[in-house]
Amino acid sequence: MIRRIDLRGQVLSRTELLGVLPRPEVGVEQAVDVVTPVIAAVRSRGAAALRDLAERFDGVRPERLRVPVTALDSALADLDPQVRAGLEESIRRVRAVHADQVPGEHTTVLADGAEVRQRWIPVRRVGLYAPGGLAVYPSSVIMNVIAAQEAGVPALAVASPPQKDAGGLPHPTILAACALLGVDEVYAVGGAQAVAMFAYGAAGSEPVDGEVLCEPVDVVTGPGNVYVAAAKRLVRGVVGIDAEAGPTEIAVLADGTADADHVALDLISQAEHDPMAASVLVTPSVELAGAVEAKLADMAGATKHSTRVTTALGGPQSAVVLVDDLDQGLAVVNAYGAEHLEIQTAGAAALAERVTSAGAIFVGAHSPVSLGDYLAGSNHVLPTGGTSRFTSGLGVHAFLRSVQVIEYSREALAEVADRIVAVANDEDLPAHGEAVRGRF
Template structure:
């Protein structure tokens, strides 16, 4: 019996909803709202005491001093494996380069003599970055959050990650080492919904932030939803997902390895192959059996691949395959086809697109220079991944001379009267003709 199910869409007609045809895992934020709302309210009303109690309850360790000492971060960096440090440094170098090219500059528009509008880009003042530490210490998420924030010019950065019982209630040392490497000095051993509430309300030693970014489990995502009126958020990212569009030129061993790489994250992770080739589908099934048996997290991966959120989708041709992947709007989309770049150029909806056999998602997770904090659950049809832009905001600066105002005054007064707002018009006439 195959580890992964098949979905045959080769005979589907134009009435089929492809987004519904490839279902996702159950990730019911609404069901989590009551419990998470209670946590956020406890943090808001009881402050640091609530955070300490929730850490003891959910993470199994009591941490009375939630802020990590700077010397602990420096010690973690000193003790970091040199090869890991080298990998982090190269990832940072590549990510800084792409982030620098994403920086937007002020746009000045002169609409006439003395009439100027400037579209100014302003960095967010203070951000709270969340780094998961549950099933795995996601040190790469430190880089993906911190580097674009620093490049954008954010002056105040705080980072939170769950306390680790194994390390005496501190944050995982590899995460601390990455913080030290990046010059982040404000780190808190706080996880889950209580971390997001801490950022939003400003609790204990942590001052309130303007924006919270970073991936997390359903508790973190639900807290973001509840608190987004109190604080800005990047997105409500759910379980990770990969879709692969492949024809009969695809390499089954590569495809299987990449499906497994995402299934390794979480039992709810989605791994989807969309292919025109029944032969490739069969070969991938064989490869999955072989590779899953030999990998470390066999149980987690088997659960993910066997879930309703994963599957091999058979399509009649690549045109239909393109429709399916655009409807699915995957967080990560790989293209394993002849003329992969040509097909990738026609993709409209994906968090990130990986072109050809030598650009696996794992490359993007660490060292491609791209960001791996991406929209999930179909949100790639309207949202983008984390970038420098997420840490900036736009401000229009309007600068008009007296003559420039006079030149447009009649139009403003007319439009104000059309909306029955005479006070608006009066604010113009008070200045014009004096």
Template sequence: MLSITDFRSGMPTGIALRDALPRASMNVEDAAEKIRPVLEDVKLRGAQALRDWAERFDGVRPKCLRVEAAELSKALEQLDPQVREAMEIAIAHNQAGHRAQLPNEQVTQIVPGGTVTQRWIPVERVGLYVPGGLAVYPSSVIMNVVAASVAGVEQIAVASPPQARFGGRVHPTILAACQLLGVSEVYAVGGAQAIAMFAYGAKGQAGLDSDTLCQPVDVITGPGNIFVAAAKRLVRSVCGIDAEAGPTEIAIIADSGANPALVAADMISQAEHDPNAASLLFTDSEELAGAVEARIVTEAKATKHSARVREALSGKQSGIVLVKDMEDAVKAVNAYAPEHLEIQTENAHELAQKIRNAGAIFIGSYTPVPLGDYLAGSNHVLPTGGTARYVGGLSVMAYLKPVQQVEYARTALKKMAHPLTAFADAEDLPAHQEAVNCRFS
């Protein structure tokens, strides 16, 4: 089922190594051209366009695009108590994890009488996208909303696809999570059209073109398919985005002492997300690789979403990478830059310190990725497709703006007048020096 890439006799370097590793093909540019008309239509026709595209893409025409308060309350009242308890634990853990990310305001005295204060100011309004295709993700509601609320965002809006089996309404578990988190602005809008609604705003609820359905936002975050990623790319000049997230990925570094049953279970757990999900094992043990392959063949048949799992694990994006030693495993993983990285080795902590490129790192046999998906206190909205080389996972920083506040006294400015005049002369900007020197005329 799993392809084998064997680097034991020699491993390429640089871009050649990156290209030699299994990877899903994801052409965001092609997807962007396909959905560009969707964004333009939503920008032009608002609510009417949102209903038309929902009918085409989601198979249902939602009656109400904005969820009513009574529906949110009802969803929470009818939520399974055990699921509610799990959500409450996840919220508490994520609040603790995200509060630790908050940067402190810092005042630096540059010269006597001259200070620069580093402030962190939250954006005013955000749009959070929660997918709802092959699976339903109340956990993504928690990850997005907690990060934004801890950052201090005042206006939080959530969008999730209308569900045909619920008559064009958002899945009730998603609504329950929103209610639990105190989010009252929720829309039954999915895919690229939701990104367009957040970026441009939308008019015309219930056919009244003078009404405003949704105001534009400052930042859009949240996972989604390739069309959501493409839509984010197209609107990033209008508002901020977190990242262009694609199909989920797991990479596992494991040595001969790892338990093949645990490795196989973790690879399957990510494969059940999506037929395009990537599951990769990096190991220097041929025996472990064979044992993991055998377990996967057996377990993949027994799991609920077996067809999806088998397609993901047999795709070109998944496989086993054999390496000479753990040092090469680290080099290969850093080249791959996975969304999730598990390290199941004897010296897991030591190896983790050598990892430069990964969305999140899970250390040891008792820290599986699903823990991070729900309850670990970390955020599960993470970079995919190798983008972990230059971007991190969703955090409070996605909603904060660094603003420097400068304050100089008269004496401090006077000491800077001479060197500032020299700079202004060098750049032939005499009005710059005059703006300073006129204060001492």
């Protein structure tokens, strides 16, 4: 079912590793071609295009793209009490972690009357995406909304695909999660078209023809499939984005001490997200590799989404990678830069300190990715496709801008005036120097 890649006895550079490690055949680059006309349609035709695209991609044409507040209230009232308890505990834990992420302002005094102050200012408005295609993610609503709320963003909008079984509204649990978090601007819009709506805004016919349906935002965040990731790439620069969070990935670095059942269950848990999901085991233990492969063969057929799981595990994006030792294994996972990296080895905590590229690191036998998906308190909106080498998972920082405030007295400026003039003249920008000298 899942293929093997044997790297034992090979000394490979990072570039060479990137050439042999598993990746999906359809990447963001190819998806851009599909998504470009979708974004153009939303930008030019607004709400009319959004309804047409919902009918095309989601199989339902929403009567109202903006969800009525009464529907949010009803969804919360009808929510299963056990699900509500789980969401409320997730909200409590995620809020505690993200509240601690908010950076404090500080002032650096360089001399009497010379100071530079660092301020953090939230963006004005954000668009938050919660997937709802093959699976429904109220947990993604929590991750997006709380990070923005704790950053102090004053205006939040959530979009999630319309569901045929829900009369063209997003899934009821998505709506209930929004209600729990106090979000009342919610749209029944999915996929790349939601990203376009947030980036460019959308005029529409509700409630009055020509009235703006959705105002443009400053930042778009949230996970999604490869087409959502491609849409983010296309609108980046018009708006800020968190990351190109495409189909999910898990890499497990494990040695002979790992439990094969645990490893197999964790690989399957990510494979059930999407046929393009990536599940990768990196191990120096041939015995563990064989045991996990056998467990996958048994378990994949018995799980609810067996077709999806089997497709993902058998795809080019998934593999069991054999290495000589854990040092080589670390080189492999650092090159791969997984969205989720589990370390199930002896001395796992020490190995985790040597990881340089991962969206989130799950340490030890009792920290599965599923914990992070719901109740760890961490954020599950994470970079995929190797982008963890230069970007981070979602947090309050995604919604904050750092602004430096410079304040010098006359005396403090006089102290450095000659040096400013000297450097300005050396750069052949004499007017810069005169702007300082002219004050004296």
